[in-house]
Amino acid sequence: MSVDKKLSRLEAELDKLRRRVRGVEDLKVASEVFDRATLLTLYELANKGYIDVMQGVIKTGKxxxxxxxxxxxxNPLAVKIHRVATSDFKAMxxxxxxxxxxPKMRRxxxxxxxxxxxxxxxxxxxxxxxxxxxxxxxxxxxNVLVMEFVGRDGVPAPMLKQVELSNPEEFFRELLRNVRLLYCRAKLVHADLSEYNILVEEERPVIIDLSSGVVRDHPHAQEFFDRDVANLVRYFRRYFSVDYKEVHSYIVSCGGDHGVPEDSQG
Ligand SMILES: Nc1ncnc2c1ncn2[C@@H]1O[C@H](COP(=O)(O)OP(=O)(O)OP(=O)(O)O)[C@@H](O)[C@H]1O
Ligand SMILES: [Mg+2]
Structure with a gap:
């Protein structure tokens, strides 16, 4: 097929799909963010019924x-779109x-x-x-991920970084319980855990940005985990004294939390 023909087919396909996801054209950054492939992907997600309308920007990053x-x-959603052009492939x-x-990622x-x-x-x-x-x-x-929106009335929950906690001890305890569940039950290391990737929703933590996360037996898991713990400890020292070793051993002491999630549901 000639390039021209391919292009006109793609145009036709786009036209057909274009009506299916509302709001895309209205977004200011649309032309910059939504390249052709991304538009198609959004239309596909809309056709499958996951997205109805795109209504605004929560955050634009690099x-x-x-x-x-x-x-x-x-229902409100958060749609995270990765830019292929500006991604740091080496780091990823x-x-x-x-x-x-x-095992067989396309390189x-x-x-x-x-x-x-x-x-x-x-x-x-x-x-x-x-x-x-x-x-x-x-x-x-x-390159598109659709997830639950964390926030209220269209206003996203703030990052931990932006919030002065009124009960930091309680928040920290709940956060550690969550990190422990992540480690012990989900058997994952977040690998980018910090005050930037924890949202505060009605004074309670929600952990986000799990793209860096690795399974516990990943070759760098230990290093990533130690760094995650160090980040948490460093941040909460603004509120009270925290012992790195204590926090570390609390999270990895999985006694009673070994069970697969199904165990607790039946
Ligand atoms: N589900 C969500 N609900 C509400 N706001 C969100 C949600 N997910 C992300 N956000 C907002 O968007 C910001 C960026 O999201 P996130 O941290 O996942 O991306 P990122 O830092 O650009 O990721 P990466 O750098 O790993 O590619 C967050 O700090 C948060 O403010
Ligand atoms: Mg982030």
């Missing part, structure tokens, strides 16, 4: 953008290679980014099943 959207029932690879879940830029998004979805699924407070994953395709 590598990804998070949008506010709604499903057909009007370090968090993918060695994870037995992704193209696109392949790495798509695997990155799939990894975040899989991690969210595992964490959610394990009872960790994370956004409920809804769907993913290519």
């Amino acid at each position: 590598e990804s953008n998070v949008f506010f959207a709604r499903d057909r029932e009007g 690879s370090r968090y993918i290679e060695g994870d037995p879940r992704f 193209t830029r696109r392949g790495i980014v798509y695997t990155w998004v799939r990894k975040e979805f899989k991690n969210l699924e595992r964490a959610h099943l394990a009872g960790v407070r994370v956004p409920r994953p809804v769907a993913f395709r290519n």
Whole structure:
């Protein structure tokens, strides 16, 4: 097929799909963020019924953008879209290679980014099943991840970094319980845990941004885990004294939490 013919087919396909996801054209950054492949991906997710309307920007970053959207029932969603062009493939690879879940990743830029998004979805699924407070994953395709919106009345919950906690001890305890569940039950290390990737929803933690997360037997898991713990300890020392070793051993002492999530449901 000639390039022209291919292009006109794609145009026709786009036209057919274009009506299916509302709001995309209205988003200011649309032209910058939504390249053709991403548009198609959004249309596919809309056709499958996951997204109805894109309504606004939550955060634009260097590598990804998070949008506010709604499903057909009007439920709020967060749609995280990775930019293929500006992603740091080298860094990403370090968090993918060695994870037995992704043995045959395509080593193209696109392949790495798509695997990155799939990894975040899989991690969210595992964490959610394990009872960790994370956004409920809804769907993913290519470079787009759809998940539960964390916030209220369209206003996203703030990052821990932006909040002065009124009861930091209680917040920290709940956070550690969640990190322990993530480690012991979901058998995952977040690997990018910090005050930037913890949201505060009605004074309670929600852990986000699980794209870096690795399984516990990943070759760098220990190093990533130690760093996560160090980040938490460092941050909470602004509120009270925290002992690194104590926190570390609390999280990894999995007694009673070994069970697979199904155990607790039946
Ligand atoms: N489910 C959600 N509900 C509400 N706000 C969210 C949600 N997910 C992300 N956000 C907002 O978007 C910001 C960026 O999200 P996130 O941390 O997942 O992406 P990122 O830091 O760009 O990821 P990475 O750098 O690993 O690609 C968050 O700090 C948060 O404010
Ligand atoms: Mg983040």
